[in-house]
Amino acid sequence: MAEASAYKVGEKVVYPAHGVGVIESIDEWEIEGKKWKLITIRILETDAIIRVPQEKAERIGVRRVMSENVLEKVFKVLKERPEKEEETKKVSWTVKHRNYLEKVKSGDIEEVAEVYRDLMLLRKEKELSFGERKILESAQQFLASEISEAKGIPIEEAERLLEGFFTEDSATDED
Numbered sequence: 001m002a003e004a005s006a007y008k009v010g011e012k013v014v015y016p017a018h019g020v021g022v023i024e025s026i027d028e029w030e031i032e033g034k035k036w037k038l039i040t041i042r043i044l045e046t047d048a049i050i051r052v053p054q055e056k057a058e059r060i061g062v063r064r065v066m067s068e069n070v071l072e073k074v075f076k077v078l079k080e081r082p083e084k085e086e087e088t089k090k091v092s093w094t095v096k097h098r099n100y101l102e103k104v105k106s107g108d109i110e111e112v113a114e115v116y117r118d119l120m121l122l123r124k125e126k127e128l129s130f131g132e133r134k135i136l137e138s139a140q141q142f143l144a145s146e147i148s149e150a151k152g153i154p155i156e157e158a159e160r161l162l163e164g165f166f167t168e169d170s171a172t173d174e175d
Helices: 054-060 068-079 085-090 093-106 109-125 130-151 155-164 168-172
Strands: 012-015 019-031 034-043 049-053
Touching: 012 034, 019 049, 019 130, 034 054, 049 054, 068 109, 068 130, 093 109, 093 130, 109 130, 130 155
Parallel strands: none
Antiparallel strands: 012 019, 019 034, 034 049
């Protein structure tokens, strides 16, 4: 919990399934007779306001924007090409859909990268269903917003960077 108490107003953080936000305030609120310190986060992409009890922030999945080290791990995930394609094709669409959603909602950036990679590769094989497209868009928005903040680049550049992992030449590039 020490990490949660170290948050500061103006700091950028990641809220699961919503992306990067900025801490607008940390205030004490009284709710049903109990005092809570609430962190108010404004999501940059949507301007949504989210309030999180400070002592539950970490458990909920609020975290700092990824470090350069984590960014390298994300790029490694995006470069990988899963070998167990035959096994995954046997899994029903509803199970895959549920797994994809859980990974995106978890806010774990490496899991979100896996979902994005898997759906981008699937998109090369067939037209994605409406549900798959929505999950892909959500994963891309989440990744792009965090990569944008981590690298200090515009979100459009982060989106191009992501898509670059799935051009024809990069699919055969095994480093």
